[in-house]
């Protein structure tokens with residue numbers, strides 16, 4: 001019993017940790033450069049031959065943290081698995097083993113720089129989440145109503161700036177991907193709602209049709225399809 005207790009509670013071996021990416025930039029606007037890293041704290045590195053469409057690759061899979069070291073402050077770690085899967089905190093994440101960088105932008109235009117991290121979503125898209133940084137160095141999600149599992153976007157690496165779209169969105173950002181349901185590209189414009197403290201889908205565009213407000217409706221053929 002004593003042995004089990006020691007094993008369960010022993011600190012993680014720093015030597016076994018794997019730093020996936022490191023960025024140096026002023027995260028809190030005080031003029032001093034800060035460090036932010038994504039670190040695998042437990043897991044494995046292997047070549048996955050079972051996943052299609054970009055998922056077949058060498059990857060790090062397991063449990064990760066986002067570590068922020070603001071200049072002059074202590075290092076703060078936030079559980080990335082918990083941020084991605086709050087309802088299933090034991091779920092594992094994976095990232096390619098090749099080098100990648102975090103992409104930064106102030107997505108909700110509040111003056112605090114934000115960043116994104118994505119997870120494999122399928123052949124047409126990855127699911128990205130937007131994170132921001134507290135004055136303490138802790139990391140939290142900027143939620144998107146209706147996209148609780150992530151914002152679908154064509155694969156743009158492990159992190160994206162959502163910059164490949166028509167023009168900068170004045171109050172948010174664009175994302176898009178090829179939709180099998182609609183048989184064409186589907187683009188969303190997200191806007192930050194200050195009352196809800198979350199992004200909402202302000203408009204959508206199916207293919208090259210005119211932009212319409214809100215989310216896209218389900219196609220009629222899909223509504224008529226009996227559920228399995």
Ligand SMILES: [Ca+2]
Pocket residue numbers: 025026027028029030031032033034070071
């Ligand atoms: Ca700083």
Ligand SMILES: [Ca+2]
Pocket residue numbers: 105106107108109110111112113114132
């Ligand atoms: Ca921000």
